[in-house]
Amino acid sequence: MVRFADIIPNAKRLAAVEQADGIGRTVLHVAEIDSTNRALIDLGKAGADHGTVLVADHQTRGRGKGSRAWFSQPSGSLCVSTLIRTARPIEEAPQLALLGAVALWEAIAAHTGVAAGIKWPNDLLVDGRKICGILAEAHTDGAGELDFVVLGFGLNVAIAQAEFPEELRRSAASLAALAGRPIDPIGLLRGFLESLGVWLPLWERDGVASFAGTWTRHAEHLGQMVRVTDGDEPVTARLIGLADDGALRILDETGVTRLVHSGEIATGISVGRGPDYISTKHTGVSS
Structure with missing residues (x-):
């Protein structure tokens, strides 16, 4: 049994969003961490179960695609990573970023009324401005086979426009500003876990075909x-x-x-x- 406190000493169980089984059966919360993906990879290597989720209000070294950093702010961001153990081959692991975008789109639309666009391969945009970045990272076992994937995202929930770094103010936005009202991050998180829990078994069975039509309907730049x-x-x-x-x-x-x-x-x-x-x-x- 994994001792979460040995790897993430300040983590507490977030029982309000835990699910009976599968994705979200164990949900851990920290106020601040360097990277939720990094910490959950460590938990995965220690044997954490499929569906374990780590949530942070703020990341000090959040990562985007490649070597890019992800900006977050305490009380304004939702930083989430989910550990996924799957029998799909390692070359299909990047598909989970696309699947995560579909699950997030559904949760955001249901809980905020904001309809985002999915920008291939790993962003959600509204009116051309980024509200979310998604990162799927695969970890292999000693034989080079896929052990698990950590699917992470950073979501701008309530960052005031003036509080973004100057270089991001024209290209980033927050859900609260777009919706014109406060957003409940716990409800949003619960919606994401429920949606991912529905989509993941379909992907396990049918691959990209299970969600390609839904992804396409919400795709940014489609036909352009x-x-x-x-x-x-x-x-x-x-x-x-x-x-x-x-x-x-x-x-x-x-x-x-x-x-x-x-x-x-x-x-x-x-x-x-x-x-x-x-x-x-x-x-x-x-x-």
């Missing part, structure tokens, strides 16, 4: 011509949906459909709008 980084090569293309493995499907300027497995959509750059209707043959399997 955007600038996509594909390795070191910038590509101007129309976003048309998800591939079966979670790659981004784009239609480039020559009319060729391409798959982008590692890259991102340039924020704030749109080079034209596509048609109002995108053929379902391009958007992945409906869910």
Whole structure:
């Protein structure tokens, strides 16, 4: 049995959101930590159960994609990591960031009335401004096989616009400001855990096909011509949906459909709008 206090001494059980089984069966809370993903990886290596969740009000060294930092603020942020043990192969672990975005979209819409856009591969935006970043990190066992994945997110719940660092004030936003009212982070967290608990078994069974249609319906930039980084090569293309493995499907300027497995959509750059209707043959399997 894992002794949580040995690894995260200040953690307390957050019984108000714990679930009977599965995702959220154990939910730990700390006021501040360097990184919820880092700490939960340590718990996972010590044998923590599938579905263990770590929640923090503030991260001092929160991480985004690559080497980027994630800004948070005490009493204004919700920083959450979930430990997932799965029989899916290690190459499919990044799909959990896409699945997490769907679960978060549902929780945010239900509890705040704010309809975000999902920006491939790991952000939620409202009116082009980021409210959430998502990071899935895989850990392997001694044989190089997938041991577990930690799915983490940082969500701007109630950070005043003037309190963001100057370089983020034009590109970031908080749910409370967008909703025009205070947001209950506990209710939001509970909604996320419940939604993830529904989606995860479907992904375990059917992979990306289980949520591709839902992801696509809420996709930011769908049908638009955007600038996509594909390795070191910038590509101007129309976003048309998800591939079966979670790659981004784009239609480039020559009319060729391409798959982008590692890259991102340039924020704030749109080079034209596509048609109002995108053929379902391009958007992945409906869910």
